[in-house]
Amino acid sequence: MGRLDGKTAFITGAANGIGYAVAARFGAEGARVAVADRDADAAAKAVARIGDRARAVTVDIADETAVAAAFADLAAAGWAPDTVVANAAVQLLGQDAQVADLDVDVWRRTIDVNLTGTFLTVKHAVRTMLKYGGGSIILTGSPTGLSGEGNEFAAYSTSKAGIHGLTRTTAAAYAPNGIRVNTVVPTYTETGLVTTLSDDPEARAAIISRIPLGRPGTPADVEGIMVFLAGDESAFATGGLFAVDGGMTAL
Template structure:
């Protein structure tokens, strides 16, 4: 049974940027960060949806229009935030795509689907991390928390029919460890949260198909699909100073899915 979290003020004084924050997991995390005391930047390529999300959160939120697959867009967004006094000391690289009906087993996968998925999920995450690191190194003091969104498909064979998506998430897991090791001495921490199948607008192809949904939920030992609220708590922890000794790690929030 879920309960409404009691605000702890764990993120008071922090500024957090969340990509893909207009909907789904990103929206839930941004809202929870605000409840916990952070100023929140709703970063999304959909400007209108980002504005709606920011309005729902209130005066502690603002928007940044950002296409994570376009370096100029990412760089400009970070520069504008710094100029406005909103340079983030927490960055959640959450935005991504999963091209249902196009992603496929390797022998059947179109190169353009592969490229589009990698461009957004892996290259886009890299670009977000790259400019987050630069921004955090320029802070006084330097440092901060970077949190990536992974997937069980990047750890095991869950995504056998989703070659591009699974490979992109495996790359994100590797990127986490590499960047964490490279910047550990600067006060920058990098971790990845690995949610199970989480019902958002990204996965309606599965959630609207009773047979497909039953099959995937059947592989989750806790017996239910994930919801965006399930990811909020671990994100708050990793963003907070309570996690100051955690870096380079993958935190599974998957109902036990990766134990099988």
């Protein structure tokens, strides 16, 4: 038996990186997995790798009509999710900057996807879970939203700080309805989101030097805590921030 037998999960940004790793692990643990991504081809390829317990959902999380339709279509197909991982995000490296140098269009694009997109995902996850008996919502945060670690990325850091606040308010509001909401905080994780940093030896070494365990994170490092928060073992956990950051936020 898997730890997530009987669960149905909806995971955004699940075609690649952390989202894909979590989707594949959830499938291996017995869950049905809706692989949500705005890249339809990449989502289809991810589903092919995960297997017949997965299905692709093409959605732009910054578009409320699209998000609402995705949840409605899943419910109509008997796939109303009891687990939602709001993971999709952008980090506009080379464009994001300290606040005095930040272009407003870069700010808006980052906030539209990372914060508004997460809000819309959570909003329609809650609406679905209110109809179907509760569930677990997991948001992907960042150390940049907790400390000065992201001082060069004002838009990204602010978006992640907002996500941490959204977790607390939503958890408090819907605990009586059996809906749990938590945030996982990975460290610098080498995925396609951060190739600008990972391809720069000096920048990469500087970041790793601030991680006490001495290495970057990998998508696989995040799977276990996500499984825990999705499953019944974490039934009393809500409103929390779960750091999987190699000790970065302990400094």
